[in-house]
Amino acid sequence: MSAEKITAEKRTEFGKGAARRIRREHKIPAVVYGHGAEPLHVILPGHATMMALKNHGYNALLELSLDGETHLALTKQVQIDPIKRVIEHVDFVAVVRGEKVTVEVPIIVVGEAKPGTLVVTEASSIQLEAEATHVPEQIEVSVEGAVAGTLITAADLPLPQDVSLLVDPATLIVNVTEQVSAAALEADLEQAEVEAGIEKDAPETEAAADSE
Structure with a gap:
């Protein structure tokens, strides 16, 4: 399973209002946990992320590019709006090759x-x-x-x-x-x-x- 390359943004605003603004821009709030580091809060491009998860399923592996650094992230949980059927949030776990x-x-x-x-x-x-x-x-x-x-x-x-x-x-x-x-x-x-x-x-x- 190859890693899908995604360009991420660092998330600096939190709360329901901020999350709604992110989604209105067709982006997805996400967090990367693991390896003893502080959780990494990011914003992902909506369409590219949706296609990556659709193509690679439950355990999609993403290579997140953020501020010149690369983070290998394995999908652990995807929250989907039950009515609109759009991705609301994604939890990843950081992994190393x-x-x-x-x-x-x-x-x-x-x-x-x-x-x-x-x-x-x-x-x-x-x-x-x-x-x-x-x-x-x-x-x-x-x-x-x-x-x-x-x-x-x-x-x-x-x-x-x-x-x-x-x-x-x-x-x-x-x-x-x-x-x-x-x-x-x-x-x-x-x-x-x-x-x-x-x-x-x-x-x-x-x-x-x-x-x-």
Whole structure:
């Protein structure tokens, strides 16, 4: 994963009013934490930052140019306006090339399982350890031709070189089950109602006959 180069400005005004002014100028307030230094408050260009995060996903790595210095920053949290769907704020963690970082990487299921099966994704992301400049954008899991009963665990994930799991290898990621028919679902529901002592109302025709 290469670092996207972004020119940043130093942020000197704070508070809600200042943040609103920054956003009105189509810019984004952000902060870079880490490595024992004071948090670095910056202002980022809106469109360039949005495209970088869109192209590189959860863990976008940005190379922030600020006052002649370069800061390598790994995306940790993005705040998005729930109505306007624009980026309101970004939190980064400062990293250096060669260091290991802990990241949450999305899992993408690809392929088609055998007919008559149901593919259940048990985990949509996985916690990994990777070198800061080689964080995978996603991990693809193939279910092509998988039959009912197939279980894919964390240990089965195709991880890139020098990337390691930070979860139990037995963690279930994908479960391929037999697809249940509507009739079978209805039968199971009726059985559950019987076991729970739930009595259904009689059909209208039966109720009318009983009243005669």
